[in-house]
Amino acid sequence: MSNTRFTVDDLKRILSEGSGEPEGVGLREDTVDTEFTEIGYDSLALLETNSRIEREYGLRLDEELLETTTTPRALIRLVNDQLTSA
Amino acid sequence: MTATVVVTGLGVAAPNGLGAEDYWNAVLRGVSGIDRLTRFDPTPYPATLAGEITGFDASASLPGRLLPQTDRMTQLALVGADCAFADAGVRPAELPEYDMGVVTASSSGGFEFGQNELRNLWAKGNEYVSAYQSFAWFYAVNSGQISIRNGMRGPSGVVVSDQAGGLDAVAQARRQIRKGTPLMMSGGIDASLCPWGWAALITSGRLSTGVDPATAYLPFDGRAAGHVPGEGGALLVLEDAEAALTRAAPHIYGEVAGYGATFDPAPGSGREPGLRAAIERALEDAGTRPAEVDVVFADAAALPELDRVEVEAITAVFGPRGVPVTAPKTTTGRLYSGAAALDLATALLAMRDDVIPPTTGVRLAEDYDIDLVTGAPRLLAPLRTALVLARGQGGFNSAVLVREFRGHRG
Structure with missing residues (x-):
């Protein structure tokens, strides 16, 4: 993962800035495979998060x-794939 | 279905007190929350005074996830609802979700949130507009967020009728209880003291341009020249009386006994404004004679023409100086959708303590033949029945009669 430019910490920061801190543990290294809804972020929070990732990293994430x-791991992978191919 | 509907919990957020008891103590002492605006610099505007709530820290009372998606009015409303539930001794998580609903009033939605996102739109571009703008500005957002936070899935909605809304919402909540939902949260909390909200309020032409907080908002006074806006309001837990008695509710503040609402005739028609008819309908609905009413909480527009209309409606129903009248909103400013809900809470506290809070700072104009309670609180025991009046810009008139609950306990 040497080309990883978008990390768990980046996602955690963006989630928090756009949608606030959830109750419970939230996003950590050991919850990267937990569904977003399970760690306290609903679909609207993800919409806001994706919008923030796009403008911060200059990307257009594929809506489909x-x-x-x-899950956080899947989103981090998707962002890094796009960063690598860009 | 005409089940008796009672108020069992109060949540108050007012410029002169956060929480029902702090507010009530301030009102009885005539302490005002009106002062020069501090939320933004009002210097460029013709009106510079407001009733601001100070010392409210949303992050201390609400989950972090709710903060980026809520306007100030919604944060105040969520905490107000928590206070009302606590006062009522109700833990919503322990009740069936479909047995609880929410009907609040709104006048303009979440202005400050909307202003920030509009600024993002024109200063940075559409990709900088928060996804939460989709609902954070919306009229129904306080009802929605209270419903979600407390798991209340019964009949819910919002009423938009400017300052009459606080009463109209409570009437709608009463209807839902009579149709079978045992508990409703109702009332209104408003907050639009930001530059965009201020500009919108100024367009009403009804704001006072006075700069002295003690004399800027003087309803029924010969010096009346508009009102001072404020933020806040009240949320009330309403319940079916039988249900409240069955669960041994810690307080039953009173019964929502009567409601009347009318709409004014078109301007220039020469026909009588609708306020008197709204009062009469509320009395009729409650089965109460005018002589049984112990106090009237006035709408108190503080514009000479509107004050005169209100004085005429009150004297037509109750006779000259036929009933004590008060407008403690002189200590908070007019709170739009929050105003009448706060007046209802105030009326219920007045009934609890057998005392009428004063209209502060006002010298009654000589040609108004009403018994206005000014200066100091007036003790009146027993104070069993109160009428609350509210008018919304655009022709809305509403009246709610609350009275002591005389049902059986246990």
Whole structure:
């Protein structure tokens, strides 16, 4: 993962800035495979998060791929794939 | 279905007191929350005074996830609802979701949130507008967020009728209880003291341009020249009386006994304004004679023409100086959708303590033949029945009669 430019910490910061801190543990290294809804972020929070990622990293995330992206690990991978191919 | 509907919990957010008891103590002492605006610099505007709530820290009372998606009015409303539930001794998580609903009033939605996102739109571009703008500005957002936070899935909605809304919402909540929902949260909390909200309020032409907080808002006074806006309001837990008795509710503040609402005739028609008819309908609905009413909480527009209309409506129903009248909103400013809900809470506290809070700072104009309670609180025991009046810009008139609950306990 040497080309990883978008990390768990980046996602955690963006989630928090756009949608606030959830109750419970939220996003950590050990919850990257937990569904977003389970760690306290609903679909609107993800919409806001994706919008923030796009403008911060200068990307356009594929909406169809986003619909099937339900865990932090999957979203981080999707963003890094796009960053690498860009 | 005409089940008796009672108020069992109060949540108050007012410029002169956060929480029902702090507010009530301030009102009885005539302490005002009106002062020069501090939320933004009002210097460029013709009106510079407001009733601001100070010392409210949303982050201390609400989950972090709610903060980026809520306007100030919604944050105040969520905390107000928590206070009302606590006062009522109700834990909503323990009740069936469909047995609880929410009907609040709104006048303009979440202005400050909307202003920030509009600024993002024109200063940075549409990709900078928060996804939460989709609902954070919306009229119904307080009802929605209260419903979600407390798991209340019964009949819910919003009423938009400017300052009459606080009463119209409570009437709608009463209807839902009579149709079978045992508990409703109702009332209104408003807050639009930001530059965009201020500009919108100024367009009403009804704001006072006075700069002295003690004399800027003087309803029924010969010096009346408009009102001072404020933020806040009240949320009330309403219940079916039988249900409240069955669960041994800690307080039953009173019964929502009567409601009347009318709409004014078109301007220039020469026909009588609708306020008197609204009062009469509320009395009729409650089965109460005018002589049984112990106090009237006035709408108190503080514009000579509107004050005269209100004085004429009150004297037509109750006779000259036929009933004590008061407008403690002189200490908060007019709170739009929050105003009448706060007046209802105030009326219920007045009944609890057998005392009428004063209309502060006002010298009654000589040609108004009403018994206005000014200066100091007036003790009146027993104070069993209160009438609350509210008018919304555009022709809305509403009246709610609350009275002591005389049902059986246990």
